Amino acid sequence: MTAPLHETSAGESTATVVGAPDAPGTPDNSGTPDASAKAIQGRSPWQIAWTRLKRDKLALAGAFVVVFLILVAILAPVIVGLLGHPPDEFHEDQIDPLFGTPIGSWGGISSDFLLGVEPVNGRDVFSRIVYGARISLLVAFLAAVFAVVLGTVLGIIAGYFGGWIDAALSRVMDVMLAFPQLLFTIALVSVLPNELLGLDGSGVRIAALVLVIGFFGWPYVGRIVRGQTLSLRNREYVEAAQSLGAGRFYILRRELLPNLIAPIMVYATLMIPTNILTEAALSFLGAGVKPPTASWGQMLSTAITTYEADPIFMVIPGFAIFITVLAFNLFGDGVRDALDPKGSR
Amino acid sequence: MLAYIVRRLFAVVVMLLVVTLVTLSIFFLIPKMTGSDPAAMFVGKQADPASIEGIRQKLGLDEPILVQFWHFVSGIFVGRDYTGGGDTIHCAMPCFGYSFRTEQDVWSMLVDAFPVTLSMVIGAAVLWLVLGVSTGVISALKRGTIIDRAAMITALAGVSLPIFFTAMLAMLVFRTQLQWVDASYTPITESFTGWFGGLLLPWVTLAFLYAAMYARLTRATMLEVLGEDYIRTARAKGLPEPVVLGKHAMRSTMTPILTIFGMDLGALVGGAILTETAFSLHGLGGLAIKGVSERDLPLILAVTLITAACVVVANLVVDLLYAVIDPRVRLA
Numbered sequence: 001m002t003a004p005l006h007e008t009s010a011g012e013s014t015a016t017v018v019g020a021p022d023a024p025g026t027p028d029n030s031g032t033p034d035a036s037a038k039a040i041q042g043r044s045p046w047q048i049a050w051t052r053l054k055r056d057k058l059a060l061a062g063a064f065v066v067v068f069l070i071l072v073a074i075l076a077p078v079i080v081g082l083l084g085h086p087p088d089e090f091h092e093d094q095i096d097p098l099f100g101t102p103i104g105s106w107g108g109i110s111s112d113f114l115l116g117v118e119p120v121n122g123r124d125v126f127s128r129i130v131y132g133a134r135i136s137l138l139v140a141f142l143a144a145v146f147a148v149v150l151g152t153v154l155g156i157i158a159g160y161f162g163g164w165i166d167a168a169l170s171r172v173m174d175v176m177l178a179f180p181q182l183l184f185t186i187a188l189v190s191v192l193p194n195e196l197l198g199l200d201g202s203g204v205r206i207a208a209l210v211l212v213i214g215f216f217g218w219p220y221v222g223r224i225v226r227g228q229t230l231s232l233r234n235r236e237y238v239e240a241a242q243s244l245g246a247g248r249f250y251i252l253r254r255e256l257l258p259n260l261i262a263p264i265m266v267y268a269t270l271m272i273p274t275n276i277l278t279e280a281a282l283s284f285l286g287a288g289v290k291p292p293t294a295s296w297g298q299m300l301s302t303a304i305t306t307y308e309a310d311p312i313f314m315v316i317p318g319f320a321i322f323i324t325v326l327a328f329n330l331f332g333d334g335v336r337d338a339l340d341p342k343g344s345r
Numbered sequence: 346m347l348a349y350i351v352r353r354l355f356a357v358v359v360m361l362l363v364v365t366l367v368t369l370s371i372f373f374l375i376p377k378m379t380g381s382d383p384a385a386m387f388v389g390k391q392a393d394p395a396s397i398e399g400i401r402q403k404l405g406l407d408e409p410i411l412v413q414f415w416h417f418v419s420g421i422f423v424g425r426d427y428t429g430g431g432d433t434i435h436c437a438m439p440c441f442g443y444s445f446r447t448e449q450d451v452w453s454m455l456v457d458a459f460p461v462t463l464s465m466v467i468g469a470a471v472l473w474l475v476l477g478v479s480t481g482v483i484s485a486l487k488r489g490t491i492i493d494r495a496a497m498i499t500a501l502a503g504v505s506l507p508i509f510f511t512a513m514l515a516m517l518v519f520r521t522q523l524q525w526v527d528a529s530y531t532p533i534t535e536s537f538t539g540w541f542g543g544l545l546l547p548w549v550t551l552a553f554l555y556a557a558m559y560a561r562l563t564r565a566t567m568l569e570v571l572g573e574d575y576i577r578t579a580r581a582k583g584l585p586e587p588v589v590l591g592k593h594a595m596r597s598t599m600t601p602i603l604t605i606f607g608m609d610l611g612a613l614v615g616g617a618i619l620t621e622t623a624f625s626l627h628g629l630g631g632l633a634i635k636g637v638s639e640r641d642l643p644l645i646l647a648v649t650l651i652t653a654a655c656v657v658v659a660n661l662v663v664d665l666l667y668a669v670i671d672p673r674v675r676l677a
Contacts, residue, residue: 175360178660180652182618186637187368187645191375277507281619284509285634300510304623307513308521318510326505333501 059334065327084127088292091122107312128294140275146214151221159229173219186287269332442643462628472552481563503557512623611659615652
C-alpha cells in the first residue's frame with residue numbers, strides 16, 4: 001500500500017531537474033550563506049536552492065524535528081538512562097493483575113513512567129519509543145541508501161547505454177513494480193531462520209528489512225534516473241566532451257552524474273518517510289523486528305488487542321510514526337521545491 | 346492495436362509465471378539453504394514423521410523446483426490430485442492449490458474472501474476519487490490562499506499517517522466511544538444496512554489516505570497543466586474560463602490520475618493487507634496474513650499470484666484506456 005506513495009512523489013519529482021549544463025563537474029559549493037554578501041554575484045543552482053530552502057518555514061521545522069529525532073536515536077541509551085527504565089525491564093507492579101491494563105490513569109503516565117507502561121508486562125513506553133526511533137531511522141536510512149545506489153547505477157546504465165540493456169533493465173523494473181511487496185516480504189521473513197550469516201535474532205530481521213525494503217525501492221529511483229539520463233545524454237556538453245575524446249565512464253562520472261544529483265537527492269529524502277511507513281507496516285504485521293527489541297509498528301500491533309481498554313498505548317507509538325514521517329515529508333517537499341528550477345512556489 | 350494487446354497479454358502471462366516461480370522458490374530454496382525441512386514447516390510443530398512424509402509426497406517437495414512449478418501451473422487448468430501418505434486429495438479445476446492446514450480447496454477460500462475486499466475497495470475508491478480530485482483542483486485554482494494551504498497541510502498529514510493507526514483511531518472514536526457504527530462485516534446479500542455499516546469505517550479510513558495522495562497529485566498536475574501554452578491559447582482566443590478549465594485543463598490533468606487510479610485499484614483489490622488486518626476483515630489481505638502466520642504455502646502462493654495478477658491486469662487496462670483518453674499516445 002505504500003506503492004502509490006512512491007508513485008505520487010515520482011510523478012511530482014520528475015519536474016525536478018537542476019540543470020547546470022554550462023558548469024559540469026563538481027558544483028560550486030563554496031557558497032555558504034555568508035558568501036553571498038557582495039552586491040552582484042553569480043549564484044550556482046545550489047546557492048539558489050539553499051536560499052529558497054532557508055525561506056521555507058515548514059521545511060525548516062521539518063528539518064529541525066528530523067535532526068532532533070536523529071539525536072534521540074543516537075543518544076538513546078543516555079536519554080533512557082536519565083529519564084526512563086531499561087526498555088525490556090518488566091514492571092508488573094504497574095499493571096492491574098485482573099485486566100492486564102496499567103493501574104495508573106492515562107495508560108500509567110507518571111513522573112516515573114513518562115509515557116506510561118505497556119499493558120500486561122509493564123515495560124516503560126518512553127524507553128521503547130526512544131529505542132524504537134533507532135530501528136525506524138536505521139532501517140529507513142539504510143534501505144534508502146541501498147535503493148538509491150542500486151537505482152542510480154542501474155538507471156544510468158539503462159539510460160546511457162540504451163538498446164537491449166535498457167530493454168532488459170526496464171522489464172525488470174516493470175516486474176518489480178508489480179510485485180506485491182508487503183505480502184512478499186512477510187512471506188520471506190516468515191521462513192527466515194533465527195540465525196543467518198553470523199547474525200542472530202533482531203540482527204537477521206533488521207538486515208532482512210533493509211535489504212527487502214531497499215530492493216523493492218530501487219526501481220522507482222531507477223526509472224527516474226533512466227529518464228533523466230536519456231534526456232541529458234544528447235546535450236551539447238556531452239557531445240563536446242565526446243568530441244574531445246572523453247571515454248564513456250568519464251562522461252558518466254564527470255558530465256552526467258553531477259546533473260543527476262538533484263533529482264536523486266529529492267527522491268532519496270522523500271523515500272525515507274515511505275520507508276519508515278513500510279518498516280512500521282511490516283512490524284505491525286509481525287514481519288519486522290521481534291520483541292524484546294522495540295519498534296513502533298510492533299507496539300501498534302500489540303495495541304490492537306488492548307486499545308479499547310488502554311488507548312494511550314496505541315496513540316503514543318502512532319503519533320511517533322506520524323510526527324517522524326510528517327517531519328521528513330515537510331523537509332523533503334521543501335528540498336524538492338527549492339531545487340525545482342521552475343518553481344517560485 | 347491488436348498486435349499490441351497480444352504482446353502485452355503475453356508479457357502479463359510471463360510476469361505471473363515469474364511471480365509464481367519466485368514465491369515457490371522462497372518456500373522451497375530458503376529453508377533448504379538454511380537447513381530446515383519445508384515439509385515440517387507446513388505440518389506444524391507437533392507433527393509426527395508419517396504426516397510430514399505424507400505432505401512431502403503430496404506437495405512433491407523432493408522434486409526439482411521446476412517440476413513443482415509445472416504441477417502448480419497445470420493444476421490451474423486441468424485440476425490436480427495430491428497423492429501420498431496413503432490417501433489422495435482431488436482438487437478440481439481451477440486448482441490454485443490445496444491448503445493442508447484448513448483441509449480446504451484454496452480456490453473456494455479465495456472465492457469467499459473476494460467479495461469482502463471488493464466491497465471495501467470499490468466503496469473507498471468512489472469516496473477518495475471524488476474527494477481527492479476536487480480538493481486538488483480547488484487547491485490548484487486557489488493557489489497560495491488559506492484554503493490551498495489548509496488543504497495541502499491536511500493532505501500532507503494524511504499521507505504521513507500509517508493506515509493501521511488511522512484505522513485504530515477511527516474504531517476507538519466511532520465504534521468504541523460514540524458507538525455510531527457496527528462492528529462486523531455482513532454480506533450485502535444478507536443485509537444492505539449491515540453491509541454499509543460494517544464497511545463505513547474501512548471506507549472512510551482508506552479513502553482518507555488515498556484522497557490525501559490524490560489531492561497532492563491533482564494539485565501538482567493541474568498547476569503544471571495551467572502553465573502550458575495551449576491553456577494560454579485557449580484563454581487568448583476568448584474562451585470562457587469554465588470551458589478552459591473544464592474542457593482543456595481537466596482533460597490533461599485527469600490522464601495521469603487515472604493511470605495511478607487504475608494501479609492503486611489493482612493493488613488494493615489484490616489485498617489491502619493493512620486495512621483488512623486493522624479492521625479484522627476476512628478478505629484477500631486477511632487470507633494472506635492467515636497464510637503467512639500458519640505457514641500455509643499453497644494459500645500464500647495463490648494469494649500472491651492473485652495479487653500480482655490484479656496489479657498487472659490493472660496496468661494493462663490503464664495502458665489501453667490511456668490510448669483512448671489521450672490522443673497523443675500512440676501504441677507502437
